[in-house]
Amino acid sequence: xxxxxxxxxxxxxxxxxxxxxxxxxxxxxxxxxxxxxxxxxxxxxxxxxxxxxxxxxxxxxxxxxxxxxxxxxxxxxxxxxxxxxxxxxxxxxxxxxxxxxxxxxxxxxxxxxxxxxxxxxxxxxxxxxxxxxxxxxxxxxxxxxxxxxxxxxxxxxxxxxxxxxxxxxxxxxxxxxxxx
Amino acid sequence: xxxxxxxxxxxxxxxxxxxxxxxxxxxxxxxxxxxxxxxxxxxxxxxxxxxxxxxxxxxxxxxxxxxxxxxxxxxxxxxxxxxxxxxxxxxxxxxxxxxxxxxxxxxxxxxxxxxxxxxxxxxxxxxxxxxxxxxxxxxxxxxxxxxxxxxxxxxxxxxxxxxxxxxxxxxxxxxxxxxxxxxxxxxxxxxxxxxxxxxxxxxxxxxxxxxxxxxxxxxxxxxxxxxxx
Ligand SMILES: Nc1ncnc2c1ncn2[C@@H]1O[C@H](COP(=O)(O)OP(=O)(O)OP(=O)(O)O)[C@@H](O)[C@H]1O
Ligand SMILES: [Mg+2]
Numbered sequence: 001x002x003x004x005x006x007x008x009x010x011x012x013x014x015x016x017x018x019x020x021x022x023x024x025x026x027x028x029x030x031x032x033x034x035x036x037x038x039x040x041x042x043x044x045x046x047x048x049x050x051x052x053x054x055x056x057x058x059x060x061x062x063x064x065x066x067x068x069x070x071x072x073x074x075x076x077x078x079x080x081x082x083x084x085x086x087x088x089x090x091x092x093x094x095x096x097x098x099x100x101x102x103x104x105x106x107x108x109x110x111x112x113x114x115x116x117x118x119x120x121x122x123x124x125x126x127x128x129x130x131x132x133x134x135x136x137x138x139x140x141x142x143x144x145x146x147x148x149x150x151x152x153x154x155x156x157x158x159x160x161x162x163x164x165x166x167x168x169x170x171x172x173x174x175x176x177x178x179x180x
Numbered sequence: 181x182x183x184x185x186x187x188x189x190x191x192x193x194x195x196x197x198x199x200x201x202x203x204x205x206x207x208x209x210x211x212x213x214x215x216x217x218x219x220x221x222x223x224x225x226x227x228x229x230x231x232x233x234x235x236x237x238x239x240x241x242x243x244x245x246x247x248x249x250x251x252x253x254x255x256x257x258x259x260x261x262x263x264x265x266x267x268x269x270x271x272x273x274x275x276x277x278x279x280x281x282x283x284x285x286x287x288x289x290x291x292x293x294x295x296x297x298x299x300x301x302x303x304x305x306x307x308x309x310x311x312x313x314x315x316x317x318x319x320x321x322x323x324x325x326x327x328x329x330x331x332x333x334x335x336x337x338x339x340x341x342x343x344x345x346x347x348x349x350x351x352x353x354x355x356x357x358x359x360x361x362x363x364x365x366x367x368x369x370x371x372x373x374x375x376x377x378x379x380x381x382x383x384x385x386x387x388x389x390x391x392x393x394x395x396x397x398x399x400x401x402x403x404x405x406x407x408x409x
Contacts, residue, residue: 119396123385123388127389127391130386130390134361134390153385154385154386165222
């Protein structure tokens with residue numbers, strides 16, 4: 001999700017100036033990092049350069065003069081296209097656990113032992129999260145966050161289990177090939 | 181750890197083959213009173229076989245199972261069935277409810293076998309069905325229950341007599357994630373309340389996370405972490 005597309009989407013509601021766009025972004029996405037004004041300004045310049053937005057005049061409103069921007073026809077189309085597109089599932093997740101297991105395999109280390117130790121650490125964390133979410137006093141926000149974390153840790157564990165099994169199979173195959 | 185309580189149930193170097201198929205090849209496990217342990221591992225790694233040996237349902241070919249000072253693996257059949265009636269509660273992987281009895285009577289039966297009058301047994305059984313979220317239609321027979329409902333009934337049946345050790349083989353296998361959460365919360369809550377030890381076999385890490393610790397089985401052998409010498 002880029003600032004460019006967020007601004008296009010916000011401008012789709014009507015002409016607006018940079019400060020107003022920043023404020024609306026920060027209101028709509030309270031969990032996200034607030035937009036820096038400089039970033040809003042440079043992004044607006046690029047949208048103009050690419051023919052997706054244009055200057056619609058200035059708006060003084062008592063204070064300093066502000067440049068109003070609005071979408072061009074191309075910009076509207078781009079905003080609609082982006083909002084309607086299904087997000088591509090990330091093809092590959094780069095992850096530290098994954099990297100370490102690969103390194104262990106490449107360098108002749110002990111990936112199985114590493115996987116076992118990592119599993120223990122994951123299970124410890126999952127026990128903490130389970131205790132957190134099943135506490136009688138747990139609030140909905142806590143429960144949802146714990147569910148989210150538990151499901152992602154669980155996904156890691158499934159990959160680790162599959163990898164462990166593959167390592168065993170691959171080793172067995174290698175041994176057979178060596179004997180042949 | 182040195183301050184762990186004396187184990188209630190101990191399995192040492194269990195070996196068991198089904199015909200020529202080895203199921204256990206030196207599994208070890210300790211369960212303290214009130215402790216909740218998850219046994220996990222791949223399909224066919226020997227989890228159910230281990231549970232059956234521990235609960236005195238199957239005799240191991242080698243090794244020892246000791247429960248509160250008694251050698252379970254060497255007990256005569258009569259003492260074994262008494263133990264299973266009084267001290268152990270078992271949830272089988274594939275249900276094993278009695279098809280001719282209603283859900284309520286399935287749960288009440290262990291109490292009646294122990295001498296409780298029918299009406300009192302049914303009243304307590306109803307409470308346990310309620311606790312596991314299966315109290316709505318106690319008159320249904322196992323054939324009329326969904327897989328998940330049957331599992332809840334089987335859990336209620338295992339706990340109705342107040343066992344000191346509960347053995348549960350994939351008790352949430354047929355449940356979705358929220359139903360699993362409900363059943364596991366009830367199981368853990370009951371165990372904490374009554375001081376029962378629980379051995380839960382599962383392939384689901386999110387279910388295993390309700391336990392105090394995990395024992396992993398791989399090709400009939402327990403891996404690392406679990407044995408305190
Ligand atoms: N009654 C039986 N007769 C023959 N072989 C059996 C029998 N029960 C189990 N086995 C074999 O023993 C091994 C261990 O089986 P077990 O049922 O203990 O595995 P499990 O870990 O519980 O698997 P799952 O996760 O699929 O329930 C497997 O190879 C299985 O095929
Ligand atoms: Mg099994």
